[in-house]
Amino acid sequence: MTGGWRVGYRLGHACAVIATTLILSFALLHAAPGDALAADTAQGGRSPAARAEIRRQRGLDQPFAVQLAHYLGRIGHGDLGRSYTDQRSVRVAVMEALTRTLLLTGTGLLGAIACGLLVGILQGWRSDWWLSRALGAALTAVYAMPEFVLALLLLSVLAYGTGWFPMGGMYDPLIWVTGTPMERLLDTGHHLVVPAVTLALGWGAAVSRHQRVALLETVGADFMRTAVAKGVSPFRLLLRHGLRPSLPTVAAVIGLMLPVLAGGAVVVEMVFGWPGMGSLLVRATAARDVPMVGGAMVVITTAVTLSSLAIDLALHRLDPRQRVHAR
């Protein structure tokens, strides 16, 4: 499809996704047993008449569509409701958790890109080297593990086994209270290492596979032979001729991983006790804290959709081949 149409379609799609999520979140609030009243009614507290009155006051007896409109209005103002468990504002809780998660997943993603690209390039460029094969086998094994297995493995080896790294959490309370900002920063970083490495290895495995395949395809191409015949130095060869065509493939894979940035590396966060979106979601689900889950759902999906949209449109502009072929 032509450029303009494409952008329009993608925008429309993004809007549809966000709208669907909002409706689903609202339906969740509505459908889950125990509406908002259950949260602040004491055990066997009020009479049916009093409950009916409170319902009327909060607009809980309005038709579905009216309630939906109210809900959307509240969301528009940024009010995501209050948690069933501790009455905290959902928006505040989610935003705090989101920043903590982004710290973790951002670092993990950077590590994944670095590690994945390096190993992928190594495998594609020098595939017969023993190191390439060894790393390749190791990453395949990692790729096949469910996240929690990798997380537990790294936890036992790096934290329990050697004692170099803390066993979990985001910071040491003692340092947080008594330390200087620099010490606090270092401490958080110290706690960040093992979970970030877990994420980096897991994602890096996927990135490296794609990089390897893309590079292997390129290496056999005719233009590469031409470049070698012209006498281009190996380094320049790799950089300018080999890696360029694999850029879109790898960028696409990285784009695919964006959803995880916001969604939170749920399992890793739970295993390492990292207080981010993942832990928040799991605890809220276990406690059946519907507003929290719904609110998190809306925030995460919106973040994911918008970032995917941005990446997709940016990639489309960056890839010269697509611009040529588009009608």
Added chain:
Amino acid sequence: MAALLTMSLVGIGAIGAPWLAPYDPTAQLDLLTLKNQTPSWRHWLGTDAFARDVLSRVLFGARTSLWVATLSTAIAMITGAAWGALAASVSPRWTHTMMGAVDVLRSIPRLLLLLGAIVAFGVMSPTLLAVVLGLTSWTSISRLVFTKIRELDTRAFVEAARALGLSRPVILRRHLAPHLLAPLGAAGTLLLADLLAIESGLSFLGLGVKAPMPSWGNMVQDAVPFLQSAGWLAAIPCLLIMATVGSASAVATHVGAGSHALAPASIYS
């Protein structure tokens, strides 16, 4: 090959669990003396923190995990194939609507859909869990079926069938379906691996199969406090999960998935 052998072993273990397991998987045998015992002649895989026989839990866990994985795969395949086939057979406007809906559903992170369902339903039996998993995972199958049928529709034999006056359902059943078996078989096996991994992940987090019913995932969760002291308690279910998921993926590759997404997916893809 090795992968098929592994899967058969797991399958036999799962189906035969009630007869093969030496003990009741939820029976706490002798809390004073039998906690965290290393493997021995009486308990081939040892006992766990609640003095339950690990081998029995592993067998019944295989049963539960495989039941959830298989049922959810079946539901996903049936829903997906039906949707895809229908979308490929109706008027263009409906096609756009149906596949547009699939696109939207695909874009919502699956984990969020799952958690939403779990919150709504509360404690779920394995069967209900399987239904929920199946109903959130059918989009890839529907896209596969849709594209394949659209591609087949351009072929001469379909045109011939239409010329003969055969109705669309008959064409679908008699002429198109046989071509779908191979790709669907591969995609289905891959989906099985994927859903098994997801179920383990959810059970590990305490959101899937609930204790005391064993599932490989929640067995790992139970074993986390004892990583140093009784490492095998975590290692055994982990290895089993990896082996089963890995073999399913390997089988799928050989049947010829040809897709680039070959690994057991994470819970948030």
